[in-house]
Amino acid sequence: MWVVPESAIAGLMTPEAAFDAVEAVFAAMARGEARNFPVVREAIGHADALYGFKGGFDASGLTLGLKAGGYWPNNGKHGLINHQSTVFLFDPDTGRVSAAVGGNLLTALRTAAASAVSSKYLAPEGARVLGMIGAGHQSAFQMRAAVRFGDFERVIGWNPHPAMLSRLADTAAELGLPFEAVDLPRLGAEADVIISITSAFEPLLMDGHVQGPTHIAAMGTDTKGKQELDPALVARARLFTDEVAQSVSIGEFQHASAQKLISDADVTALGQVIIGRHEGRGDAEVTIFDGTGVGLQDLAVANAVVELAKQQGKAVQVDI
Structure with missing residues (x-):
């Protein structure tokens, strides 16, 4: 061995x-x-x-x-x-x-890689503003991967505990990008790609926050009861995940599914886009990738x- x-x-x-x-x-x-x-x-x-x-x-x-x-x-x-x-x-x-x-x-590396892969296939054309929700240990990995495989010009961020935002500011500086702490309505309005990586058990990013063409990588929910996104936001987006059954049972889409706002058929495995069997973003205004984390x-x-x-x-x- x-x-x-x-x-x-x-x-x-x-x-x-x-x-x-x-x-x-x-x-x-x-x-x-x-x-x-x-x-x-x-x-x-x-x-x-x-x-x-x-x-x-x-x-x-x-x-x-x-x-x-x-x-x-x-x-x-x-x-x-x-x-x-x-x-x-x-x-x-x-x-x-x-x-x-x-x-x-x-x-940490594979979780960040998964959200970066989702952005490669689902981010709106010309995405330049990266929004970060969460400033815990994994947030720095998420930002580094997003910037390495994207073409972002600035980063904006929010965290439930503002004192922790220094991690996002320091990581952005390391990457040579300006960083600004903002509230969630502004983050949803300005960010082209949003990465949420928290351990929240109630929605943080609400439907009304997100405006214009946006891709959201929801990476924090991997357990029954966890939640980062408003189910109404999930219901109006085009939905992708790593594994459908896991997403609607323990992932971010569990809540919209339980409320009958979406069905399993509304969720597409990201791999289907990668191998060319699904168009991906298409004409959708908002796409969401639910990164539940698979073995x-x-x-x-x-x-x-x-x-x-x-x-x-x-x-x-x-x-x-």
Whole structure:
């Protein structure tokens, strides 16, 4: 078994490699060559933590495995980030474990890559203003990926706790872009692409906030009850996601679905756009990508990083 520790990931996985891996796995899902297994995600009744498993099998890349981990909201007092996970890969021919990979940075990179892939295919033409909702740990990764694969000229942002906006300002400065903190009505009116990455349990971005051609990447909702968007906004948009069943059950579209404002048939897997079976944005004013986070994304980036680690002598081989 190969082991790639968390400490080695930053020197191995690039945003470009994460983007390519996520785009490819979305396409494989759309072609029916890859499938995700049912998600297990539970409150464990200790440390306010959510813990679970996401797994799947990609026959096109012969990638089989799972990610185990979750969200520990009190990890700051331990000097750790709240999201903790490890990816395990298995040999699809024998079932033997083939790799264990630190999943914290990989999760941030693949989540950012997913929203960037959605913007590539769904953003309005000439998108220049990036709107950020949320300033937590993953927001910097989201901004870097969006700017790397887009052509933005400025960034505007909002966060429930304004003191945290310095993370967005610092990241924008690192990218050479001006940043301005704004309220949500202004963000919805001015941003061409909006990325929401919060842990909210009630809508933040309302239908009336969003004006003009806009693409929204809703990346924060991955659990029953979480919510970032007004269901009325979801109902008037053209809807895309990583996996439809997951989106309407634990993703952002769960609320509009429960209220019968949308049906499963109103939601399209992004992979269908990537492989040319769906027109994508078309004449829609607003598009929304619900990034619920699927196990196949984790497996794709983990598999890529294992190969890079082996090539560069940064993977450790152990017998089990």
